[in-house]
Amino acid sequence: MSHTPHELAEEFPSDVEKMHALKTNDAHFAKLFDDYHAVNKTIHRAETKVEPVAEEHEEALRKQRLVLKDEIAAMLRAAP
Numbered sequence: 001m002s003h004t005p006h007e008l009a010e011e012f013p014s015d016v017e018k019m020h021a022l023k024t025n026d027a028h029f030a031k032l033f034d035d036y037h038a039v040n041k042t043i044h045r046a047e048t049k050v051e052p053v054a055e056e057h058e059e060a061l062r063k064q065r066l067v068l069k070d071e072i073a074a075m076l077r078a079a080p
Contacts, residue, residue, distance in 0.1 A: 004044045008036060011069065015076045022079055029075055036068040 009016050022029040039061055045051040046058050053061075 004041060006040050006043075006065070008033065008069075008072065012073070012076060018076055018079050019072075022075060026075075029072070032068055032072050032075070036065065036072060039065045039068065 008019060012019065019029075019033065023033050024030075042051075042053075043058065043061050043065060046053045046061070
């Protein structure tokens with residue numbers, strides 16, 4: 001498992017199988033999933049100073065991650 005905080009498997013541990021099924025069968029969910037991981041990786045690299053960014057940019061990225069997480073959570077709740 002990754003050492004990057006806020007991975008979706010850690011955020012939604014009881015929904016790992018559902019995420020896999022949605023990612024496989026729903027192109028929109030797969031895009032959200034991939035976008036979330038890309039933003040999360042960028043935030044982690046900024047927080048660890050591997051690739052520092054301006055504070056305002058880092059805050060905008062965190063907001064973007066939250067919007068993606070909220071949409072992912074809604075799709076997980078709606079999935080059978």
